Amino acid sequence: MGLFTRRPDARTPVPAATASPWFTSRPETEAARYGGPPESSLPVNIVSMMDQFGRFEFDPMGAGVVDASGVWQNLVVPLLPYAQADPAGFLRDLADAVVPAGGWAAYGGERLVKELLSGDLEDPSYDRIMTVALHFLRACGVPSLRLNGYESSFWARTTGRTEPWLYSRQMPTAEQAALTELQPGEVRCIAQLEAAPDSNAVFVCREDDGSYTALIDARYSDTDPSRGQTRWKSAASLHDLYLEVGRSLQVPSHWYDAEFEPYFPYPKPKIDWLPGAAPSP
Numbered sequence: 001m002g003l004f005t006r007r008p009d010a011r012t013p014v015p016a017a018t019a020s021p022w023f024t025s026r027p028e029t030e031a032a033r034y035g036g037p038p039e040s041s042l043p044v045n046i047v048s049m050m051d052q053f054g055r056f057e058f059d060p061m062g063a064g065v066v067d068a069s070g071v072w073q074n075l076v077v078p079l080l081p082y083a084q085a086d087p088a089g090f091l092r093d094l095a096d097a098v099v100p101a102g103g104w105a106a107y108g109g110e111r112l113v114k115e116l117l118s119g120d121l122e123d124p125s126y127d128r129i130m131t132v133a134l135h136f137l138r139a140c141g142v143p144s145l146r147l148n149g150y151e152s153s154f155w156a157r158t159t160g161r162t163e164p165w166l167y168s169r170q171m172p173t174a175e176q177a178a179l180t181e182l183q184p185g186e187v188r189c190i191a192q193l194e195a196a197p198d199s200n201a202v203f204v205c206r207e208d209d210g211s212y213t214a215l216i217d218a219r220y221s222d223t224d225p226s227r228g229q230t231r232w233k234s235a236a237s238l239h240d241l242y243l244e245v246g247r248s249l250q251v252p253s254h255w256y257d258a259e260f261e262p263y264f265p266y267p268k269p270k271i272d273w274l275p276g277a278a279p280s281p
Contacts, residue, residue, distance in 0.1 A: 032078035039081040054108025083116040091125035141269035143250035168265040174239040182206035
């Protein structure tokens with residue numbers, strides 16, 4: 001099989017996409033409302049601002065009609081004067097507001113801090129925000145691949161010293177899985193990563209030498225919608241290949257072949273960034 005091959009026409013049907021519900025009901029970004037000087041106080045609606053900013057940061061593609069420049073202008077820029085004039089006071093007041101609220105507000109707060117204050121922050125207020133934000137994501141079952149560098153680093157030097165991010169379920173043995181064998185040259189779609197019709201997909205095939213290969217089926221580029229398949233992983237058996245692909249994806253994708261489902265080490269997150277997931281808190 002060549003490095004790039006066309007997607008088979010007879011593809012397993014994939015359920016229709018489900019749009020993110022967040023900005024469907026709240027299409028406008030918050031406008032900061034102040035009860036004191038902007039250079040020394042937070043907006044009175046800081047919790048709802050951070051709730052919205054957190055959801056946008058986590059799922060910007062689900063923002064619908066909300067423009068990213070509007071998010072920056074309405075949710076970030078108004079907070080610059082206070083953050084720059086008194087970073088310690090800003091962090092203390094932000095923590096006092098979003099830590100009790102938790103959830104998306106805490107996540108939005110920890111993401112906001114890095115937009116306003118650069119460098120490695122060693123501040124107890126920042127640590128409070130980060131702790132609550134990460135435990136929120138963890139409780140929702142969000143996989144570690146969704147953490148950025150400073151989030152992963154913070155987790156590793158705090159709770160992660162004694163606990164894993166998520167607890168993996170036991171993977172099936174080859175006998176338990178009872179996979180349908182592939183014929184030499186056969187190609188099978190086992191996962192579509194996201195809801196968009198042009199989302200990346202994972203195919204597996206059996207090579208002429210008896211080994212197995214996983215391929216990523218994707219658009220060539222943002223400007224070229226034609227598709228190709230790139231070799232991704234290989235293994236001596238279909239079972240071993242499914243183990244490798246499952247470990248890389250971590251949680252169930254938008255669509256997956258029923259035989260592949262047991263190979264995801266973690267369950268679907270309890271959060272609305274994946275269609276079919278439980279509503280987010």
